[in-house]
Amino acid sequence: MCGIVGYTGPKEAYPIVITGLKRLEYRGYDSTGVALLDNGLKVYKKKGRVSELEQTIFGKDLHSHCGIGHTRWATHGEPSDRNAHPHVSASGKLAMIHNGIIENYAQLKQELTNKGYTFTSETDTEVLLNFIEDIRENNQCDLEEAVRVALKRVTGAYVILLLDTDNPDTIIAARKGSPLVIGVGNGEHFLGSDASPMLEYTKDVVYVNDYELAIVKPDELILKNLGNEKITPFITKLDIELAAIEKGGYDHFMLKEIFEQPSTIHDCLRGRLDADAGTITMSGIQNNIEHFKEANRIIMVACGTSWHAALLAEYIIEELCRIPVEVEYASEFRYRNPVINKGDIIVAISQSGETADTLVAIERAKENGAIIFGIVNVVGSSIARISDGGAYTHAGPEIGVASTKAFTGQLAVLTMMALKIAKEKKTISEERYRKLLLELEAVPEKVDAILKNAGDVKKIAEKYKSAGDALFLGRGYNFPIALEGALKLKEISYIHAEGYPAAEMKHGPIALVDENLPVIFIATQDSYHEKIVSNIQEIKARKGKVIAVITEGDDIIPGMADDVFYVPPADEIIAPMLSTIPLQLLSYYVGIAKGVDVDKPRNLAKSVTVE
Numbered sequence: 001m002c003g004i005v006g007y008t009g010p011k012e013a014y015p016i017v018i019t020g021l022k023r024l025e026y027r028g029y030d031s032t033g034v035a036l037l038d039n040g041l042k043v044y045k046k047k048g049r050v051s052e053l054e055q056t057i058f059g060k061d062l063h064s065h066c067g068i069g070h071t072r073w074a075t076h077g078e079p080s081d082r083n084a085h086p087h088v089s090a091s092g093k094l095a096m097i098h099n100g101i102i103e104n105y106a107q108l109k110q111e112l113t114n115k116g117y118t119f120t121s122e123t124d125t126e127v128l129l130n131f132i133e134d135i136r137e138n139n140q141c142d143l144e145e146a147v148r149v150a151l152k153r154v155t156g157a158y159v160i161l162l163l164d165t166d167n168p169d170t171i172i173a174a175r176k177g178s179p180l181v182i183g184v185g186n187g188e189h190f191l192g193s194d195a196s197p198m199l200e201y202t203k204d205v206v207y208v209n210d211y212e213l214a215i216v217k218p219d220e221l222i223l224k225n226l227g228n229e230k231i232t233p234f235i236t237k238l239d240i241e242l243a244a245i246e247k248g249g250y251d252h253f254m255l256k257e258i259f260e261q262p263s264t265i266h267d268c269l270r271g272r273l274d275a276d277a278g279t280i281t282m283s284g285i286q287n288n289i290e291h292f293k294e295a296n297r298i299i300m301v302a303c304g305t306s307w308h309a310a311l312l313a314e315y316i317i318e319e320l321c322r323i324p325v326e327v328e329y330a331s332e333f334r335y336r337n338p339v340i341n342k343g344d345i346i347v348a349i350s351q352s353g354e355t356a357d358t359l360v361a362i363e364r365a366k367e368n369g370a371i372i373f374g375i376v377n378v379v380g381s382s383i384a385r386i387s388d389g390g391a392y393t394h395a396g397p398e399i400g401v402a403s404t405k406a407f408t409g410q411l412a413v414l415t416m417m418a419l420k421i422a423k424e425k426k427t428i429s430e431e432r433y434r435k436l437l438l439e440l441e442a443v444p445e446k447v448d449a450i451l452k453n454a455g456d457v458k459k460i461a462e463k464y465k466s467a468g469d470a471l472f473l474g475r476g477y478n479f480p481i482a483l484e485g486a487l488k489l490k491e492i493s494y495i496h497a498e499g500y501p502a503a504e505m506k507h508g509p510i511a512l513v514d515e516n517l518p519v520i521f522i523a524t525q526d527s528y529h530e531k532i533v534s535n536i537q538e539i540k541a542r543k544g545k546v547i548a549v550i551t552e553g554d555d556i557i558p559g560m561a562d563d564v565f566y567v568p569p570a571d572e573i574i575a576p577m578l579s580t581i582p583l584q585l586l587s588y589y590v591g592i593a594k595g596v597d598v599d600k601p602r603n604l605a606k607s608v609t610v611e
């Protein structure tokens with residue numbers, strides 16, 4: 001949940017570090033700080049955003065060729081100057097930044113306190129730093145060995161970057177459970193939670209794995225395991241361009257990413273879906289096709305928006321493939337003692353590929369013999385790398401905290417996956433298969449058409465920006481979209497919103513309905529349409545405000561609803577990829593109307609790498 005950046009080489013370190021932190025702010029922005037090595041340590045840190053730190057330290061001595069930086073999402077200790085990273089050890093010789101949680105920090109802190117250590121912050125990071133220093137001083141060993149010894153005692157998740165005044169060009173890094181990428185330059189090295197801080201400098205990167213430790217000098221990268229055995233760094237070539245992480249003329253990353261969806265969905269389908277030939281080429285599925293065909297059950301594990309994609313996949317896979325599907329919140333799945341049978345397939349869905357709950361959930365499942373299939377957006381991420389097979393959503397870097405283009409990418413991959421398995425299992429007719437391929441192929445163009453009416457959504461958003469609550473209702477394939485629409489509105493506008501199956505209203509929630517309550521129906525033309533019209537009438541009878549996402553040509557609902565959003569006609573299995581678009585726009589424009597920082601909403605971070 002935090003962003004970390006490091007640089008060592010001939011360039012000035014500070015500009016690289018501070019720019020890298022701005023690109024990683026989506027991971028957390030409660031406080032920020034930098035540590036620079038140059039004839040000793042220079043540490044600047046404070047509560048607040050990177051830009052506030054930058055203004056505060058403007059004009060100070062920022063010269064250095066080796067530095068680290070951190071942007072925090074608070075776990076232990078409230079957001080404050082003293083809890084901001086980097087932390088400095090008792091001797092003043094070490095500085096460290098950390099992303100993760102040290103679960104046994106209290107015990108370590110007690111041991112150090114008993115030895116006379118005092119602490120300036122409430123963080124687990126400062127405890128780990130002084131634990132490392134104490135080992136180095138008492139064992140008379142070098143810092144690298146002290147880090148190894150300390151990390152063997154630590155339980156929890158971490159990425160740490162460590163500076164030592166005794167080695168002014170070296171950064172020591174280690175990871176377990178939180179992401180770390182090292183960029184390999186010409187006589188220089190870059191470190192980051194993802195590749196965005198290094199994109200303009202190098203495309204050659206090393207993804208550090210769990211329990212690995214890196215000693216990083218300008219012209220040398222040594223990788224070792226905690227047993228002090230050298231590991232050959234595996235260099236991957238990045239295919240992301242800097243432009244992909246800039247705003248490209250849009251006011252916010254979220255709006256840019258909503259409008260990118262025609263091309264990102266196209267990119268997701270490209271090279272895989274061939275509607276003319278009637279083929280879907282997905283090597284991750286193909287290589288595991290026997291497991292999918294024989295699967296007694298598919299368990300889907302995810303969080304947040306990715307969980308909504310999993311729920312929609314349940315409806316589609318059960319309908320097309322006739323394989324039982326269970327959808328689990330990763331945070332629940334990992335702590336209860338789930339029954340996992342041999343032959344079960346676990347499908348992990350994650351945009352970041354670093355969500356701690358999802359990552360640990362599949363690690364546990366893997367230990368129990370399950371096959372893991374990962375549907376991930378970030379190439380080379382932890383979930384992608386521990387999966388037995390998978391498929392990338394190819395949505396490109398998603399910087400806005402709200403997941404939009406990654407969500408529709410997930411739906412496109414999951415629909416292709418269901419169609420491919422159904423075809424192999426012969427549980428779908430050739431005619432319906434071909435029809436759905438054509439429908440899927442047409443999605444980018446239909447999304448583009450919806451986006452052309454974004455102005456209509458903006459006007460409607462203005463009407464409802466002062467609502468205190470909202471309900472989102474849908475049936476069948478549109479029920480997961482109702483949940484997703486509610487989550488978007490909550491996280492982007494801070495309006496309390498709930499999603500429900502439309503028929504559930506009469507079992508209690510309808511008591512909420514009055515003339516102030518906006519009720520958003522996802523009511524596209526499908527096999528549930530007649531029923532949902534009745535549900536709309538139930539709301540209208542109680543003076544509720546009705547906003548409906550409907551199919552072009554629907555001549556029933558416009559006469560009933562207060563406001564409507566139109567989407568082009570599509571098969572009910574495909575329609576959710578369309579009906580979610582107006583709801584993304586609705587949350588964006590309501591958030592803007594309310595003055596919310598829609599790219600970085602309060603309390604949130606893009607990648608939840610803590611439990």
Ligand code: AGP
Nearest residue numbers: 304305306350351352355402403
């Ligand atoms: C989505 O808009 C939210 N930001 C959040 O629910 C997110 O979907 C969730 O944290 C899961 O993230 P992941 O897809 O990267 O695993």
